[in-house]
Amino acid sequence: MTRQLHLLLLGNPRFGSSWRYPGVVNGPAAVLDSVIEAAKTAERGTFDAIFFADTLNYGPDAAWPHKSTEDFEPFTTTAALSRETERLGLVVTGSATLQAPYHLARQLISLDHLSGGRAGWNVVTSFAQAAADNFGDAGVLAHDERYRVAGETLEVVLKLWNSWGPDTIVEDRDAGVYNDPARIRVPAHKGEFHSVRGPLGASPSPQGHPVIFQAGSSPAGRAFAARNAEVVFTGQGDLDRGRGFVEQIHGQARSSGRDAAPLVTPSLGFVIGSTEAEAKAVERTLFEQFIPEYQIGWLQEVDIDLTGADLDGPVPLDAFADTTETHQTALAGYRALATQGTPTVREFLFRTVTAFGARVVGSPERIADEIERWFTAGAADGFILGPSGIPGQLDAFVDHVVPILRHRGLFRHEYEGETLRSHLGIPNLFPTS
Numbered sequence: 001m002t003r004q005l006h007l008l009l010l011g012n013p014r015f016g017s018s019w020r021y022p023g024v025v026n027g028p029a030a031v032l033d034s035v036i037e038a039a040k041t042a043e044r045g046t047f048d049a050i051f052f053a054d055t056l057n058y059g060p061d062a063a064w065p066h067k068s069t070e071d072f073e074p075f076t077t078t079a080a081l082s083r084e085t086e087r088l089g090l091v092v093t094g095s096a097t098l099q100a101p102y103h104l105a106r107q108l109i110s111l112d113h114l115s116g117g118r119a120g121w122n123v124v125t126s127f128a129q130a131a132a133d134n135f136g137d138a139g140v141l142a143h144d145e146r147y148r149v150a151g152e153t154l155e156v157v158l159k160l161w162n163s164w165g166p167d168t169i170v171e172d173r174d175a176g177v178y179n180d181p182a183r184i185r186v187p188a189h190k191g192e193f194h195s196v197r198g199p200l201g202a203s204p205s206p207q208g209h210p211v212i213f214q215a216g217s218s219p220a221g222r223a224f225a226a227r228n229a230e231v232v233f234t235g236q237g238d239l240d241r242g243r244g245f246v247e248q249i250h251g252q253a254r255s256s257g258r259d260a261a262p263l264v265t266p267s268l269g270f271v272i273g274s275t276e277a278e279a280k281a282v283e284r285t286l287f288e289q290f291i292p293e294y295q296i297g298w299l300q301e302v303d304i305d306l307t308g309a310d311l312d313g314p315v316p317l318d319a320f321a322d323t324t325e326t327h328q329t330a331l332a333g334y335r336a337l338a339t340q341g342t343p344t345v346r347e348f349l350f351r352t353v354t355a356f357g358a359r360v361v362g363s364p365e366r367i368a369d370e371i372e373r374w375f376t377a378g379a380a381d382g383f384i385l386g387p388s389g390i391p392g393q394l395d396a397f398v399d400h401v402v403p404i405l406r407h408r409g410l411f412r413h414e415y416e417g418e419t420l421r422s423h424l425g426i427p428n429l430f431p432t433s
Helices: 028-044 061-066 074-081 101-114 129-135 143-161 219-228 239-255 276-289 292-302 328-338 345-352 364-376 393-407 420-424
Strands: 006-010 049-052 089-095 119-124 169-172 177-179 211-214 231-234 263-272 358-362 382-387
Touching (some): 006 028, 006 263, 028 074, 049 074, 049 119, 061 292, 074 101, 089 211, 089 420, 119 143, 143 219, 211 219, 211 420, 239 263, 239 364, 263 364, 263 393, 276 358, 292 328, 292 345, 328 345, 358 364, 364 382, 364 393, 382 393
Parallel strands (some): 006 049, 049 089, 089 119, 119 211, 231 263, 263 358, 263 382
Antiparallel strands (some): 169 177
């Protein structure tokens, strides 16, 4: 089977300063409309899925004056989108360290059924103190400890999803018996971090259960992904780093005894124009509208403190912690951005708008070339695309980049299956036919 490119869309509606861009309409109704429009556009482009990040907090206090409020919760947002779309996958982020496994399992399998088997779970370990403060007084766990908790959370969720097999429901109307109790698997889990009896009252979805995504790139995160993930979301700034990451994940997956390695889909920010000059003009608009103070506040979550720094002076490297128990990969990635050339603080902060993943600015051909370069070099199985937030950019990608990728034989012309697993080429679980 010919290897196929995968495209997912980062669906969060109002990242960073995007609320102030020309042409953007704010407020709950407008934001909902924009999310629905983005999902329908992604489905028109036959994308694999729309992907929602989540933080479980409103961010550091310093970012509050500059942050828009309509940051919709991903489970309810995707439940709404399940009725607005037919084929597009719906991937939600759920914290395996702060959210209870029973609730996660129930919400996710419900979304999977509501969407006809199109759900995915991005398993994360929450690192922000502001998020931990919303779930009691325990504070933030040490970095590697978070992955131990996440491992057990995932174990419990999988047990709950497996409570019902494809043959558990008998639906004997004459006898008044719906389930065969002998076929119900009661997890009765008692572990180091969780005690959950179960079972979960839900049958397998059309794809069995949601696809498991994972978004950590630290050593502990890579080991977790190699054991458990079916798709890995990562931020790699250049092709060589991306290829090295893929090789590491594939090697660790083989060492873990897995038959198939996870797909790897790095983030890719893009700015598109009909010509290179037009694309650069769009980027200038982004630079003029972004809010440095917002980025300064947000970076505090990963132990980078640029408070009071001269925006037009050099980046003070002592603003970066030597090490962190929050997000090790982000800290290293941002330090790399700060040392590529000699950016001013303002220029560095603008670079952080698209995080520490790859970024391409240019014509449709230029963007398609970069996607093909990564894909054919084995540095990515696809990308999670982060549009700039300026109206029209996603439409331009679907209308002008996707046809080029199709012409080159890299991307599908139409959906061939109904479930997210079928889009990704991952076998459905509990096949019914």
